[in-house]
Amino acid sequence: MTQHTDSMQTNRTATLMLDDGTVFRGYSFGYERPVAGEVVFNTAMTGYPESLTDPSYAGQLMVLTYPLVGNYGVPPRTFEPNGIATFMESEKIHAEAIIVSDYSHEYSHWNAECSLGDWLKEEKIPGIYGIDTRALTKKLREHGVMMGRIVIGDADNEIGNGELKIEDYEHVNYVDRVSCKEIICYLPDGTSQTCSLSEASDSRFSILNSQFLKRVVLLDCGVKHNIIRCLLRRNVAVIRVPWDYDFNQLEYDGLFISNGPGDPDTCDAAVRNIRKALSGDKPICGICMGNQLLAKAGGASIYKLKYGHRSHNQPVRMVGTEKCFITSQNHGYAVDNDTLGEEWEPLFINMNDGTNEGIKHKTKPFFSSQFHPEACSGPLDTEFMFDKFTELL
Numbered sequence: 001m002t003q004h005t006d007s008m009q010t011n012r013t014a015t016l017m018l019d020d021g022t023v024f025r026g027y028s029f030g031y032e033r034p035v036a037g038e039v040v041f042n043t044a045m046t047g048y049p050e051s052l053t054d055p056s057y058a059g060q061l062m063v064l065t066y067p068l069v070g071n072y073g074v075p076p077r078t079f080e081p082n083g084i085a086t087f088m089e090s091e092k093i094h095a096e097a098i099i100v101s102d103y104s105h106e107y108s109h110w111n112a113e114c115s116l117g118d119w120l121k122e123e124k125i126p127g128i129y130g131i132d133t134r135a136l137t138k139k140l141r142e143h144g145v146m147m148g149r150i151v152i153g154d155a156d157n158e159i160g161n162g163e164l165k166i167e168d169y170e171h172v173n174y175v176d177r178v179s180c181k182e183i184i185c186y187l188p189d190g191t192s193q194t195c196s197l198s199e200a201s202d203s204r205f206s207i208l209n210s211q212f213l214k215r216v217v218l219l220d221c222g223v224k225h226n227i228i229r230c231l232l233r234r235n236v237a238v239i240r241v242p243w244d245y246d247f248n249q250l251e252y253d254g255l256f257i258s259n260g261p262g263d264p265d266t267c268d269a270a271v272r273n274i275r276k277a278l279s280g281d282k283p284i285c286g287i288c289m290g291n292q293l294l295a296k297a298g299g300a301s302i303y304k305l306k307y308g309h310r311s312h313n314q315p316v317r318m319v320g321t322e323k324c325f326i327t328s329q330n331h332g333y334a335v336d337n338d339t340l341g342e343e344w345e346p347l348f349i350n351m352n353d354g355t356n357e358g359i360k361h362k363t364k365p366f367f368s369s370q371f372h373p374e375a376c377s378g379p380l381d382t383e384f385m386f387d388k389f390t391e392l393l
């Protein structure tokens, strides 16, 4: 198979500075601009195109612990006629930067269109390599995740750092930044229709008129495209609405709450609207941020994990059974099991640290997972969550 090389290689130094003063020096292989964000580590061995385009990474500097990154390049950045990315998880890279040990300037894959470095440059996202990602990860595990900055050049002689605006990760409503701004209706036949929020209540969707499909409202907190693909494959119409839209006014058969970036405590408008839906009986399912918002709507509270779960091999057990699943995860917050109301119970528990991995209502068809059953990237073991949800509609 043909090997390709980065179009332009520079050996410009780049520096990562953590909030506790630790400095890691490496080299730039992406766009050269300073950035700041919460430094988090992901232990998956593959999946950088999917992870970088996962909107849940907004505001974060992504450290990959697998040492060799970039060797299979980047797939085509194409979109289907309905606007869903063919290979990615959204329209663009959402992570603020990527930090790796060994960047492969050569890449080879049947579906590769360009190198990781060229993609980062095109999307103006910094990448640094030559970092001791083991030492960095050990630091984050001991201290917990922390804010960090990447500057191009040395810390003392850096380029453009004066322009750097540092936001406090916890207090930013990242969901509002990444959620859709209009309502988009998708059909399983591959068509879609967009309508502005003001038109939504009157005209509804002409493409739905002659269809006898179940309608799923998808509350978009920063949805990964594979969630939409997984729903459409099960022959339902998906009505994707902005995170703070009061979907209770729409005609629908079930509610799906997506993944999303940042602190769930910044999403009160969504919690209020979900709480209204809890008084009804229509099926509700959530993923990751969706698990957290559903739990909050049911009265539970959320806390921040020391360093989160970001990998493809997180083991979870379905409560009350001996069934265990290997799951794909990307989260920094967790539902506090002890605060679940009387009507709720944990559905899955993480076998590494005993934290909540999903909840279910004791009598109504409401359930969710903290892990990612849509995977992409990661293991497909738990895709049955989508079957369960669509069977209930």
Ligand SMILES: NC(=O)CC[C@H](N)C(=O)O
Pocket (backbone or CB within 6 Å): 056, 258, 259, 260, 261, 262, 263, 264, 287, 288, 289, 290, 330, 331, 332, 333, 334
């Ligand atoms: N992937 C997600 O939905 C993440 C949810 C939330 N932002 C967290 O970090 O816990």
